[in-house]
Amino acid sequence: MATVIGPRRSTPTDEPAAEAGSAEAGSAEAGLDLPELADGGWMHHATEFAHTSFRSVARRLPRLVREAIALAWATNRRDTLAAIGLNLAAGVMTTLGLLATTGVLRELFAAGPTPDRVRAALPALVLAAAAVAVKGTLTVTAGWAQARLIPQINYAVELRLFETTTAVELAAFDDAGFAEEMDRVRDRGMAEAASIVDHTVNLITGVVGVLATAAAVTVIQPVLLPCLLLAAVPEAVTAVRMARRQYLDMLARINRRRRMWMLAHLMANRHTAAEVRAYQMRDFLLAEFRRMMTVETAALLRLARAQSRTRAVGMSVGGIAAFAVYAVLGGLLLTGVVALAAAATALLALQSARSSLALAVYATNNLYEDALYYQDYRDFLDRADSRTAAGQGRPTAGFEHIELDRVSLRYPDTDAPAVDEVSLTIRRGEVIALVGENGSGKTTLAKLIAGLYRPTGGVIRWDGVDVAELDPAATAAQVAVMTQEWWKFPFTAAQNIRIGRHDRPPDAAGPTVEDAARSAAAHDMIAGLPFGYDTLLAREFKNGHDLSGGQWQRLVAARGLYRDARLLICDEPSAALDARAEHALFEHLRRRPDRTVVLITHRLANVRHADQIFVMDHGRLVQQGDHDTLMAADGPYRELFELQASGYLAATE
Numbered sequence: 001m002a003t004v005i006g007p008r009r010s011t012p013t014d015e016p017a018a019e020a021g022s023a024e025a026g027s028a029e030a031g032l033d034l035p036e037l038a039d040g041g042w043m044h045h046a047t048e049f050a051h052t053s054f055r056s057v058a059r060r061l062p063r064l065v066r067e068a069i070a071l072a073w074a075t076n077r078r079d080t081l082a083a084i085g086l087n088l089a090a091g092v093m094t095t096l097g098l099l100a101t102t103g104v105l106r107e108l109f110a111a112g113p114t115p116d117r118v119r120a121a122l123p124a125l126v127l128a129a130a131a132v133a134v135k136g137t138l139t140v141t142a143g144w145a146q147a148r149l150i151p152q153i154n155y156a157v158e159l160r161l162f163e164t165t166t167a168v169e170l171a172a173f174d175d176a177g178f179a180e181e182m183d184r185v186r187d188r189g190m191a192e193a194a195s196i197v198d199h200t201v202n203l204i205t206g207v208v209g210v211l212a213t214a215a216a217v218t219v220i221q222p223v224l225l226p227c228l229l230l231a232a233v234p235e236a237v238t239a240v241r242m243a244r245r246q247y248l249d250m251l252a253r254i255n256r257r258r259r260m261w262m263l264a265h266l267m268a269n270r271h272t273a274a275e276v277r278a279y280q281m282r283d284f285l286l287a288e289f290r291r292m293m294t295v296e297t298a299a300l301l302r303l304a305r306a307q308s309r310t311r312a313v314g315m316s317v318g319g320i321a322a323f324a325v326y327a328v329l330g331g332l333l334l335t336g337v338v339a340l341a342a343a344a345t346a347l348l349a350l351q352s353a354r355s356s357l358a359l360a361v362y363a364t365n366n367l368y369e370d371a372l373y374y375q376d377y378r379d380f381l382d383r384a385d386s387r388t389a390a391g392q393g394r395p396t397a398g399f400e401h402i403e404l405d406r407v408s409l410r411y412p413d414t415d416a417p418a419v420d421e422v423s424l425t426i427r428r429g430e431v432i433a434l435v436g437e438n439g440s441g442k443t444t445l446a447k448l449i450a451g452l453y454r455p456t457g458g459v460i461r462w463d464g465v466d467v468a469e470l471d472p473a474a475t476a477a478q479v480a481v482m483t484q485e486w487w488k489f490p491f492t493a494a495q496n497i498r499i500g501r502h503d504r505p506p507d508a509a510g511p512t513v514e515d516a517a518r519s520a521a522a523h524d525m526i527a528g529l530p531f532g533y534d535t536l537l538a539r540e541f542k543n544g545h546d547l548s549g550g551q552w553q554r555l556v557a558a559r560g561l562y563r564d565a566r567l568l569i570c571d572e573p574s575a576a577l578d579a580r581a582e583h584a585l586f587e588h589l590r591r592r593p594d595r596t597v598v599l600i601t602h603r604l605a606n607v608r609h610a611d612q613i614f615v616m617d618h619g620r621l622v623q624q625g626d627h628d629t630l631m632a633a634d635g636p637y638r639e640l641f642e643l644q645a646s647g648y649l650a651a652t653e
């Protein structure tokens, strides 16, 4: 049995692999041999395809075709029907056209005066011309429907993916496997959905073309059918061989290509531009890129040469097969088995069958490979759905107190819990502070309180009810988080604040965008921008503007305040603020009866007036109380506070 894609042998003459190897060795010398550049799990489909026999492809084909049609059907029934139905109709026209052509030839080759023969051939000629015209129209319209399907499928598939990735629980993103799958799906699986439909329609078109031609030949003279198949075989074998080499070559080059993408990204990226210049990395990066390009171009040239060689061999064998067919036809003619008109039509049918068969073979190859990647997409959606909160539960409009009962959180693939059996209670209207050294678990604890993570141990209760029983959307609506690692959203300044509560109706209570900006000491800064609140904060776009780190932080604070939530979590809200902005923000964060503030900061002067201070160490809660109580005790809080205070005192002495 022929192998569509056979196993790759690694021998010293294995050119692309050898080239890839030398490139890897070269870049290792240059210090760029990063572990993440090693082939990832996503390569397993490529390898699977490379070891796939023609038989296994053929076995899976009906299911793949069914799946592709189902996908197209779910996206747009009319276009699916048109793409397949019109191709089938075009096949009927192919048969009709060939039969009519035989009629024309039969009349023309008949005995008698030429004008009489031409007159006799006219009806069949009109029929043949009509068949060609109708077939052309059907093919163009089917192609149009097929082309219409592609963007619609892409739209549906992308939307479904992003509906899923934005709904999935935050913890999923800490799972390296999940993140890798997501990248893989975004990189390939998503795009393959439209491809498998495209390949399926091409496959159907090709098969219909072959069958239509075979049907015509069978009607004209069944003996000619084996001739048709014999002539088409070299074409099919050449198509398979070329597709296989193309694919194996891509496999051999993949690591080098990934490295080139990485280098290209470093050299043409706003975020790396400053460092590339500061360290004068230009020559180094360009030299590395040039080296890769040289090897890559050489590999591509070798591939082009090998493909041309295969094509030449294929064409030669095809020529010999055609010659053999002519010889057989000649024999059949001489022995009177086949009439001259039938033989001439068979030659036309050969041309048509060849191109249809080539189309079908290419489509099968591509369909099989792309379907593997599309399967990744579907698996990812299933897995992501299982990590999405159900969205049901008891409604809630707030809380009087939040209680953490021996709450722990262990990140995936880590040895020690980041938060270890912490119990504490927070009441409405309080300002509480979480303090402790770097890595002690403050941010993780704050995220647990915010509901961004579900505890891996213990229970969090709102007014005595386990939050797992509450509606996640309703609890999230009560919380605002100013995170330590905020993102520079590429929107206008006003939008950057408004997204804090973008669905607030215009007549609903709550601060305006400008109120929130003033409270976060951001108003004057925004008013000074070229287009004020309408300034686009993305330098990559025309008229876009960027802000300093501290200015962004004021904007982030304004967003948190605009959200106007019952529970406000501020993780290092003033790390990048100047003294004046910090003072203004903390003035605003002071006690309010309807709002609870959870503050994380290393500047302990800011937590002096907190109602409760919780001191964390290695994930555990080691001290709690107000400032005076903790200063009276001999513990880590007093130690940290005095350490900071001594810096200020020394400066003023």
Ligand SMILES: Nc1ncnc2c1ncn2[C@@H]1O[C@H](COP(=O)(O)OP(=O)(O)OP(=O)(O)O)[C@@H](O)[C@H]1O
Pocket: 174, 411, 412, 414, 418, 436, 437, 438, 439, 440, 441, 442, 443, 444, 445, 484
């Ligand atoms: N997403 C994550 N995946 C795995 N481990 C994490 C993750 N986030 C934090 N950690 C680990 O959990 C521990 C607690 O981190 P956390 O960010 O909660 O500390 P922190 O007290 O807020 O630190 P800092 O003061 O530096 O902000 C650290 O050991 C950190 O390395």
